[in-house]
Amino acid sequence: MRGRTAGTLFVFKKYMHSTIGMLLQNKSDVLPRYLLMMALLGGAGGAPGWDDIHSLLQAFGRRLFGRDFNLERSLRGFINDTFGGKIDPGLILHGLSRYGFGVPALLDLMGSLYTGTPGRGFDPRKEGQNIPYPTIDRSRALTMGNILPVDVGKLIGPTKDINAAIADQTQKASGAVFSVGFNIYKALVDNNLAATDPKRWERAVPRLMGSASKAFRFWNEGRERARIGDLSAPSIVKFDARDTEHMMEILATAAGYQPLRVQGAWDNIMAKAEVQKFYEDFAASGAEKLQHDLDRLVVDKHCILTEGVMRMAWPGTTLVAMGIEVDDPDADYLYETRMAILWPLDEHGLFIGEDSYVGGNGFEGIANRKVDPADIILYRATESAA
Secondary structure, three states, rough: OOOHHHHOOOHHHHHHHHHHHHHHHHHOOOHHHHHHHHHHHHHHHOOOOHHHHHHHHHHHHHHHHOOOOHHHHHHHHHHHHHOOOOOOHHHHHHHHHHHHHHHHHOOOOHHHHHHHOOOOOOOOOOOOOOOOOOOOOOOOHOOOOOOOOOHHHHHHHHOOOOHHHHHHHHHHHHHHHHHHHHHHHHHOOOOOOOOOOOHHHHHOOOOHHHHHHHHHHHHOEEEOOOOOOOOOOOEEEEEEOOOOOOOOOOOHOOOOOOOOHHHHHHHHHHHHHHHHHHHHHHHOOOOEEEEEEEEEEEEEEOEEEEEEEEEEEEEEEHHHHOOOOOOOOOOOEEEEEEEEEEEEEHHHOOOOEEEEEEEEOOOHHHOOOOHHHHHOOOOOOOOOOO
Protein backbone atom coordinates (compact mmCIF):
# COMPACT_ATOMS: atom_id res chain seq x y z
CA MET A 1 0.00 0.00 0.00
CA ARG A 2 2.93 2.33 -0.65
CA GLY A 3 2.84 5.12 -3.20
CA ARG A 4 0.30 7.87 -3.85
CA THR A 5 -2.20 5.76 -5.76
CA ALA A 6 -2.24 2.76 -3.42
CA GLY A 7 -2.08 5.01 -0.37
CA THR A 8 -5.12 6.94 -1.57
CA LEU A 9 -7.22 3.95 -2.64
CA PHE A 10 -6.58 1.98 0.54
CA VAL A 11 -6.26 4.89 2.99
CA PHE A 12 -8.61 3.38 5.59
CA LYS A 13 -6.98 -0.06 5.49
CA LYS A 14 -3.57 1.62 5.72
CA TYR A 15 -4.63 3.42 8.91
CA MET A 16 -5.91 0.20 10.50
CA HIS A 17 -2.81 -1.83 9.61
CA SER A 18 -0.55 0.98 10.82
CA THR A 19 -2.39 0.97 14.13
CA ILE A 20 -1.92 -2.80 14.47
CA GLY A 21 1.78 -2.43 13.63
CA MET A 22 2.15 0.29 16.28
CA LEU A 23 0.50 -1.92 18.90
CA LEU A 24 2.72 -4.90 18.08
CA GLN A 25 5.84 -2.76 18.29
CA ASN A 26 4.82 -1.46 21.73
CA LYS A 27 3.53 -4.62 23.39
CA SER A 28 4.76 -3.72 26.88
CA ASP A 29 3.28 -0.25 27.27
CA VAL A 30 0.86 0.89 24.55
CA LEU A 31 -0.87 -2.45 23.85
CA PRO A 32 -2.09 -3.12 27.44
CA ARG A 33 -3.46 0.42 27.75
CA TYR A 34 -5.12 0.20 24.35
CA LEU A 35 -6.82 -3.10 25.20
CA LEU A 36 -7.99 -1.75 28.56
CA MET A 37 -9.43 1.39 27.00
CA MET A 38 -11.10 -0.55 24.19
CA ALA A 39 -12.61 -3.01 26.69
CA LEU A 40 -14.23 -0.05 28.44
CA LEU A 41 -15.40 1.80 25.33
CA GLY A 42 -15.85 -1.05 22.84
CA GLY A 43 -16.47 -4.08 25.06
CA ALA A 44 -15.54 -7.50 23.69
CA GLY A 45 -16.03 -6.14 20.17
CA GLY A 46 -13.20 -3.67 20.78
CA ALA A 47 -10.60 -6.46 20.70
CA PRO A 48 -8.65 -6.48 17.40
CA GLY A 49 -9.85 -9.32 15.20
CA TRP A 50 -13.17 -9.80 17.00
CA ASP A 51 -15.23 -9.64 13.81
CA ASP A 52 -12.88 -12.05 11.99
CA ILE A 53 -13.04 -14.59 14.84
CA HIS A 54 -16.82 -14.27 15.04
CA SER A 55 -17.23 -14.92 11.30
CA LEU A 56 -14.75 -17.83 11.19
CA LEU A 57 -16.37 -19.62 14.14
CA GLN A 58 -19.77 -19.25 12.54
CA ALA A 59 -18.50 -20.60 9.20
CA PHE A 60 -16.71 -23.58 10.79
CA GLY A 61 -19.78 -24.36 12.89
CA ARG A 62 -21.94 -24.50 9.78
CA ARG A 63 -19.38 -26.30 7.62
CA LEU A 64 -18.17 -28.94 10.09
CA PHE A 65 -21.07 -29.47 12.47
CA GLY A 66 -24.11 -28.20 10.61
CA ARG A 67 -24.98 -25.72 13.37
CA ASP A 68 -25.51 -22.01 13.39
CA PHE A 69 -22.92 -21.03 15.99
CA ASN A 70 -23.21 -17.30 16.52
CA LEU A 71 -20.63 -16.12 19.05
CA GLU A 72 -22.40 -12.89 19.94
CA ARG A 73 -25.79 -14.54 20.31
CA SER A 74 -24.32 -17.24 22.55
CA LEU A 75 -22.57 -14.64 24.70
CA ARG A 76 -25.79 -12.67 25.01
CA GLY A 77 -27.54 -15.76 26.33
CA PHE A 78 -24.69 -16.49 28.74
CA ILE A 79 -24.70 -12.92 30.08
CA ASN A 80 -28.48 -12.94 30.56
CA ASP A 81 -28.33 -16.29 32.36
CA THR A 82 -25.40 -15.23 34.54
CA PHE A 83 -26.76 -11.84 35.61
CA GLY A 84 -30.46 -12.66 35.47
CA GLY A 85 -31.14 -9.94 32.90
CA LYS A 86 -29.96 -7.18 35.25
CA ILE A 87 -27.08 -6.17 32.95
CA ASP A 88 -27.68 -5.40 29.29
CA PRO A 89 -25.45 -7.76 27.20
CA GLY A 90 -24.72 -4.89 24.81
CA LEU A 91 -22.74 -3.13 27.54
CA ILE A 92 -20.32 -6.06 27.80
CA LEU A 93 -20.24 -6.86 24.10
CA HIS A 94 -19.95 -3.29 22.77
CA GLY A 95 -18.95 -1.14 25.74
CA LEU A 96 -19.93 2.44 26.48
CA SER A 97 -19.70 3.45 22.81
CA ARG A 98 -22.93 1.54 22.18
CA TYR A 99 -24.71 4.00 24.49
CA GLY A 100 -23.26 7.33 23.43
CA PHE A 101 -20.23 6.78 25.73
CA GLY A 102 -22.59 6.94 28.72
CA VAL A 103 -23.42 10.64 28.26
CA PRO A 104 -27.23 10.18 28.01
CA ALA A 105 -27.28 7.94 31.09
CA LEU A 106 -25.13 10.41 33.05
CA LEU A 107 -27.31 13.40 32.13
CA ASP A 108 -30.46 11.50 33.05
CA LEU A 109 -28.90 10.52 36.37
CA MET A 110 -28.05 14.16 37.10
CA GLY A 111 -31.63 15.12 36.29
CA SER A 112 -32.92 12.58 38.80
CA LEU A 113 -31.27 14.61 41.57
CA TYR A 114 -33.91 17.31 40.92
CA THR A 115 -36.94 15.26 39.84
CA GLY A 116 -36.49 12.22 42.06
CA THR A 117 -37.27 9.97 39.09
CA PRO A 118 -34.66 7.24 38.45
CA GLY A 119 -32.73 7.66 35.20
CA ARG A 120 -32.81 5.25 32.28
CA GLY A 121 -29.34 3.85 32.92
CA PHE A 122 -28.08 1.68 30.06
CA ASP A 123 -31.44 0.15 29.22
CA PRO A 124 -31.74 0.54 25.42
CA ARG A 125 -35.54 0.23 25.63
CA LYS A 126 -35.93 3.37 27.74
CA GLU A 127 -35.93 6.98 26.64
CA GLY A 128 -34.76 9.84 28.84
CA GLN A 129 -36.72 9.95 32.08
CA ASN A 130 -35.50 13.37 33.22
CA ILE A 131 -33.39 14.96 30.48
CA PRO A 132 -34.13 14.15 26.82
CA TYR A 133 -30.91 13.33 25.03
CA PRO A 134 -30.34 11.04 22.03
CA THR A 135 -28.46 7.79 22.56
CA ILE A 136 -26.00 7.42 19.68
CA ASP A 137 -24.37 4.11 18.80
CA ARG A 138 -20.66 4.69 18.04
CA SER A 139 -19.46 1.10 18.50
CA ARG A 140 -19.01 0.44 14.77
CA ALA A 141 -17.04 3.65 14.31
CA LEU A 142 -14.79 2.94 17.29
CA THR A 143 -13.76 -0.66 16.63
CA MET A 144 -11.50 -1.93 13.84
CA GLY A 145 -14.01 -4.26 12.24
CA ASN A 146 -12.54 -6.98 10.00
CA ILE A 147 -8.73 -6.93 9.95
CA LEU A 148 -8.52 -9.33 7.02
CA PRO A 149 -9.26 -7.75 3.62
CA VAL A 150 -12.26 -10.06 3.13
CA ASP A 151 -14.69 -11.82 5.44
CA VAL A 152 -13.19 -15.31 5.12
CA GLY A 153 -16.09 -16.83 7.02
CA LYS A 154 -18.53 -15.73 4.32
CA LEU A 155 -16.37 -17.38 1.65
CA ILE A 156 -15.74 -20.75 3.30
CA GLY A 157 -19.15 -21.12 4.91
CA PRO A 158 -21.95 -22.94 3.10
CA THR A 159 -23.99 -20.66 0.85
CA LYS A 160 -26.63 -20.97 -1.86
CA ASP A 161 -24.87 -18.52 -4.20
CA ILE A 162 -21.08 -18.59 -4.02
CA ASN A 163 -20.83 -16.10 -6.90
CA ALA A 164 -22.84 -13.52 -4.93
CA ALA A 165 -20.61 -14.12 -1.89
CA ILE A 166 -17.45 -13.61 -3.97
CA ALA A 167 -18.85 -10.42 -5.53
CA ASP A 168 -19.79 -9.05 -2.10
CA GLN A 169 -16.36 -9.77 -0.64
CA THR A 170 -14.64 -8.33 -3.73
CA GLN A 171 -16.40 -5.05 -3.05
CA LYS A 172 -15.38 -5.28 0.61
CA ALA A 173 -11.74 -5.90 -0.28
CA SER A 174 -11.65 -3.03 -2.77
CA GLY A 175 -11.81 -0.44 -0.01
CA ALA A 176 -13.89 2.69 0.55
CA VAL A 177 -12.80 4.41 -2.67
CA PHE A 178 -13.93 1.62 -5.01
CA SER A 179 -17.04 1.04 -2.88
CA VAL A 180 -18.32 4.41 -4.06
CA GLY A 181 -18.54 3.06 -7.60
CA PHE A 182 -20.19 -0.14 -6.42
CA ASN A 183 -22.80 1.82 -4.44
CA ILE A 184 -23.58 4.03 -7.43
CA TYR A 185 -24.06 0.95 -9.60
CA LYS A 186 -26.34 -0.67 -7.00
CA ALA A 187 -28.45 2.49 -6.84
CA LEU A 188 -28.79 2.60 -10.62
CA VAL A 189 -30.00 -1.02 -10.89
CA ASP A 190 -32.08 -1.07 -7.68
CA ASN A 191 -35.47 -2.68 -8.38
CA ASN A 192 -36.86 -2.31 -4.86
CA LEU A 193 -37.09 1.48 -4.67
CA ALA A 194 -38.42 4.02 -7.16
CA ALA A 195 -35.98 6.36 -8.89
CA THR A 196 -37.68 9.27 -7.11
CA ASP A 197 -37.22 7.72 -3.67
CA PRO A 198 -34.31 9.49 -1.87
CA LYS A 199 -33.56 6.33 0.13
CA ARG A 200 -32.39 4.68 -3.10
CA TRP A 201 -29.54 7.18 -3.55
CA GLU A 202 -28.38 7.77 0.04
CA ARG A 203 -25.43 5.38 -0.20
CA ALA A 204 -24.43 6.61 -3.65
CA VAL A 205 -24.00 10.27 -2.72
CA PRO A 206 -21.44 11.89 -0.38
CA ARG A 207 -21.95 11.04 3.30
CA LEU A 208 -23.06 14.58 4.18
CA MET A 209 -25.85 14.53 1.58
CA GLY A 210 -26.91 11.00 2.44
CA SER A 211 -27.18 11.80 6.16
CA ALA A 212 -29.20 14.95 5.44
CA SER A 213 -31.55 12.97 3.18
CA LYS A 214 -32.04 10.28 5.80
CA ALA A 215 -32.78 12.84 8.53
CA PHE A 216 -35.32 14.58 6.29
CA ARG A 217 -37.07 11.25 5.68
CA PHE A 218 -37.23 10.58 9.43
CA TRP A 219 -38.80 14.00 9.98
CA ASN A 220 -41.11 13.96 6.96
CA GLU A 221 -42.29 10.32 7.10
CA GLY A 222 -42.03 9.89 10.86
CA ARG A 223 -40.17 6.59 10.56
CA GLU A 224 -37.30 4.60 9.15
CA ARG A 225 -38.50 1.97 6.70
CA ALA A 226 -37.27 -1.15 4.96
CA ARG A 227 -35.88 -1.11 1.44
CA ILE A 228 -39.07 -2.55 -0.08
CA GLY A 229 -41.28 -0.04 -1.87
CA ASP A 230 -41.93 3.35 -0.30
CA LEU A 231 -45.22 4.00 1.47
CA SER A 232 -46.02 0.29 1.67
CA ALA A 233 -42.68 -0.62 3.25
CA PRO A 234 -42.82 -1.85 6.87
CA SER A 235 -41.62 0.58 9.54
CA ILE A 236 -38.34 -0.17 11.31
CA VAL A 237 -38.39 2.67 13.85
CA LYS A 238 -40.93 5.45 14.32
CA PHE A 239 -40.09 9.11 14.96
CA ASP A 240 -42.27 11.86 16.40
CA ALA A 241 -40.85 15.29 15.60
CA ARG A 242 -42.88 16.72 18.50
CA ASP A 243 -40.91 14.50 20.91
CA THR A 244 -37.76 16.33 22.01
CA GLU A 245 -35.56 13.24 22.15
CA HIS A 246 -36.81 11.97 18.79
CA MET A 247 -36.13 15.36 17.21
CA MET A 248 -32.60 15.32 18.65
CA GLU A 249 -32.11 11.86 17.11
CA ILE A 250 -33.16 13.28 13.74
CA LEU A 251 -30.67 16.13 14.09
CA ALA A 252 -27.94 13.66 15.13
CA THR A 253 -28.71 11.63 12.00
CA ALA A 254 -28.26 14.76 9.88
CA ALA A 255 -24.83 15.18 11.48
CA GLY A 256 -23.86 11.65 10.40
CA TYR A 257 -24.56 9.69 13.60
CA GLN A 258 -26.66 6.56 14.06
CA PRO A 259 -29.30 6.55 16.85
CA LEU A 260 -29.22 3.40 18.98
CA ARG A 261 -32.94 2.83 18.39
CA VAL A 262 -32.32 2.58 14.65
CA GLN A 263 -29.16 0.49 14.92
CA GLY A 264 -30.74 -1.88 17.43
CA ALA A 265 -33.74 -2.44 15.17
CA TRP A 266 -31.51 -3.17 12.17
CA ASP A 267 -29.37 -5.52 14.29
CA ASN A 268 -32.47 -7.53 15.20
CA ILE A 269 -33.52 -7.71 11.56
CA MET A 270 -30.05 -8.83 10.46
CA ALA A 271 -29.92 -11.46 13.22
CA LYS A 272 -33.22 -12.94 12.02
CA ALA A 273 -31.97 -12.83 8.43
CA GLU A 274 -28.82 -14.76 9.41
CA VAL A 275 -30.90 -17.48 11.07
CA GLN A 276 -33.15 -17.69 8.02
CA LYS A 277 -30.13 -17.89 5.71
CA PHE A 278 -28.67 -20.72 7.82
CA TYR A 279 -31.77 -22.85 7.35
CA GLU A 280 -32.05 -21.94 3.66
CA ASP A 281 -28.42 -22.93 3.09
CA PHE A 282 -28.95 -26.11 5.09
CA ALA A 283 -31.95 -27.04 2.93
CA ALA A 284 -30.00 -26.19 -0.23
CA SER A 285 -27.21 -28.56 0.87
CA GLY A 286 -29.61 -31.50 0.42
CA ALA A 287 -29.15 -32.69 4.03
CA GLU A 288 -32.80 -32.18 4.92
CA LYS A 289 -33.39 -35.93 5.33
CA LEU A 290 -32.88 -36.38 9.07
CA GLN A 291 -34.12 -38.17 12.17
CA HIS A 292 -33.69 -37.14 15.80
CA ASP A 293 -34.27 -40.28 17.86
CA LEU A 294 -35.22 -38.69 21.19
CA ASP A 295 -34.69 -40.38 24.52
CA ARG A 296 -34.93 -37.26 26.69
CA LEU A 297 -37.42 -34.42 26.72
CA VAL A 298 -37.35 -31.67 29.38
CA VAL A 299 -39.90 -28.86 29.39
CA ASP A 300 -40.14 -25.79 31.61
CA LYS A 301 -41.56 -22.29 31.34
CA HIS A 302 -38.53 -20.79 29.58
CA CYS A 303 -36.98 -23.63 27.58
CA ILE A 304 -37.46 -27.07 26.02
CA LEU A 305 -34.65 -29.64 25.80
CA THR A 306 -34.66 -32.43 23.21
CA GLU A 307 -31.84 -34.96 23.32
CA GLY A 308 -31.06 -38.14 21.42
CA VAL A 309 -29.20 -39.58 18.45
CA MET A 310 -29.25 -37.35 15.37
CA ARG A 311 -29.04 -39.08 12.01
CA MET A 312 -28.81 -37.15 8.74
CA ALA A 313 -28.39 -38.35 5.17
CA TRP A 314 -25.78 -36.05 3.63
CA PRO A 315 -25.46 -36.00 -0.18
CA GLY A 316 -22.11 -37.15 -1.48
CA THR A 317 -21.79 -34.03 -3.63
CA THR A 318 -22.07 -31.83 -0.53
CA LEU A 319 -19.45 -33.89 1.30
CA VAL A 320 -17.07 -33.61 -1.66
CA ALA A 321 -17.54 -29.83 -1.59
CA MET A 322 -16.61 -29.96 2.10
CA GLY A 323 -13.38 -31.80 1.29
CA ILE A 324 -14.55 -35.29 2.31
CA GLU A 325 -13.77 -37.98 -0.28
CA VAL A 326 -16.52 -40.50 -1.02
CA ASP A 327 -16.68 -43.32 -3.57
CA ASP A 328 -20.11 -42.33 -4.95
CA PRO A 329 -20.96 -38.59 -5.03
CA ASP A 330 -24.54 -39.42 -6.10
CA ALA A 331 -25.24 -41.44 -2.96
CA ASP A 332 -26.18 -40.31 0.56
CA TYR A 333 -23.99 -40.93 3.62
CA LEU A 334 -24.98 -41.21 7.27
CA TYR A 335 -24.07 -38.46 9.71
CA GLU A 336 -24.65 -39.80 13.22
CA THR A 337 -23.95 -38.34 16.63
CA ARG A 338 -25.66 -37.66 19.92
CA MET A 339 -27.21 -34.20 19.98
CA ALA A 340 -28.97 -32.05 22.54
CA ILE A 341 -30.99 -29.05 21.39
CA LEU A 342 -32.19 -26.22 23.61
CA TRP A 343 -35.28 -24.36 22.43
CA PRO A 344 -35.64 -21.10 24.46
CA LEU A 345 -39.15 -19.62 24.73
CA ASP A 346 -40.40 -16.08 25.10
CA GLU A 347 -43.15 -14.90 27.44
CA HIS A 348 -45.76 -15.99 24.89
CA GLY A 349 -44.41 -19.55 24.63
CA LEU A 350 -42.94 -18.98 21.16
CA PHE A 351 -39.49 -20.23 20.14
CA ILE A 352 -36.84 -17.53 20.04
CA GLY A 353 -33.77 -19.62 19.27
CA GLU A 354 -32.13 -23.00 18.81
CA ASP A 355 -28.85 -23.98 20.49
CA SER A 356 -27.51 -27.43 19.64
CA TYR A 357 -24.70 -29.38 21.31
CA VAL A 358 -23.12 -32.54 19.91
CA GLY A 359 -21.36 -35.36 21.72
CA GLY A 360 -18.96 -36.11 18.87
CA ASN A 361 -18.03 -35.44 15.27
CA GLY A 362 -20.78 -37.01 13.17
CA PHE A 363 -18.68 -36.57 10.03
CA GLU A 364 -15.91 -38.82 11.31
CA GLY A 365 -15.86 -41.95 9.14
CA ILE A 366 -18.97 -40.80 7.24
CA ALA A 367 -17.47 -41.95 3.90
CA ASN A 368 -17.81 -45.56 5.13
CA ARG A 369 -21.51 -45.19 5.99
CA LYS A 370 -23.30 -45.16 2.64
CA VAL A 371 -27.07 -45.05 3.06
CA ASP A 372 -29.35 -47.53 1.32
CA PRO A 373 -32.12 -45.48 -0.39
CA ALA A 374 -34.62 -48.06 0.86
CA ASP A 375 -33.81 -47.00 4.44
CA ILE A 376 -35.00 -43.44 3.82
CA ILE A 377 -38.68 -42.69 4.27
CA LEU A 378 -39.66 -39.16 3.27
CA TYR A 379 -42.64 -37.47 4.89
CA ARG A 380 -45.22 -36.34 2.40
CA ALA A 381 -48.39 -34.54 3.47
CA THR A 382 -51.52 -36.39 2.39
CA GLU A 383 -54.74 -34.71 1.35
CA SER A 384 -56.34 -35.56 4.68
CA ALA A 385 -53.32 -34.15 6.58
CA ALA A 386 -53.33 -31.02 4.46
